[in-house]
Amino acid sequence: MKSSKISIHRFATKCRVFSVGILKILLLAWVVTPSWGWAEEWRGRVVRVTDGDTLVVARAGGEERIRVAEIDTPEHGQPFAAEAKAFTAQMVDQKRVRVREKERDRYGRLVAWVTPEGEQQELGVALVRAGLAWRHIYYSKNRQLAKLEQEARNRKTGLWSEPNPTPPWVWKRNHRRGAEP
Numbered sequence: 001m002k003s004s005k006i007s008i009h010r011f012a013t014k015c016r017v018f019s020v021g022i023l024k025i026l027l028l029a030w031v032v033t034p035s036w037g038w039a040e041e042w043r044g045r046v047v048r049v050t051d052g053d054t055l056v057v058a059r060a061g062g063e064e065r066i067r068v069a070e071i072d073t074p075e076h077g078q079p080f081a082a083e084a085k086a087f088t089a090q091m092v093d094q095k096r097v098r099v100r101e102k103e104r105d106r107y108g109r110l111v112a113w114v115t116p117e118g119e120q121q122e123l124g125v126a127l128v129r130a131g132l133a134w135r136h137i138y139y140s141k142n143r144q145l146a147k148l149e150q151e152a153r154n155r156k157t158g159l160w161s162e163p164n165p166t167p168p169w170v171w172k173r174n175h176r177r178g179a180e181p
Helices: 002-031 079-091 123-128 143-155 168-177
Strands: 041-051 056-057 062-068 096-106 110-116
Touching: 041 062, 041 079, 056 096, 062 123, 079 110, 079 123, 110 123, 123 143
Parallel strands: 062 110
Antiparallel strands: 041 056, 041 096, 056 062, 096 110
16 A cells, blocks of 8 residues: 555656646747747838838848738739838838737748837738728738728728729739739
8 A cells, every 4th residue: 555655656746747847848938939929029220111011121130021910002003002102101111110020921021010119000000090901801800900991991091992992812813813803
């Protein structure tokens, strides 16, 4: 009887040591991995606006091509593409911005939230509010963006002044196939 109590005690001790070790490994992974822990945040200066939702930001060590998270602006050739690019340029071009990283897309661009330094309103939010961007239905569950998009639709602001604006992801798919938008 005494022998089985000692074996159970040793087993329980080994389980506790193993569990503590696993917890330490998970905690370390959570701290060092941005997707599990805090998203990296940094500051830089916008050196170029490519289109309404893509820009290049200078940071220590070079330049970073950034795709604004959770939104999609009209593509070159679509109505309001130039307006979206001009809006983005007016808001951030050649200005210092705060960048909060989300992930990398399949093209290697950093997907991030971008906020002009000293401002509270993030660029994607401003674009949606101005009626110059869609909340990207595949990449955003953000209720605030959905609400702002609906409000812009109701006001017929920007691209919502068109009778049936085509979302950029649909427009790109149609143009890849050679179909009319």
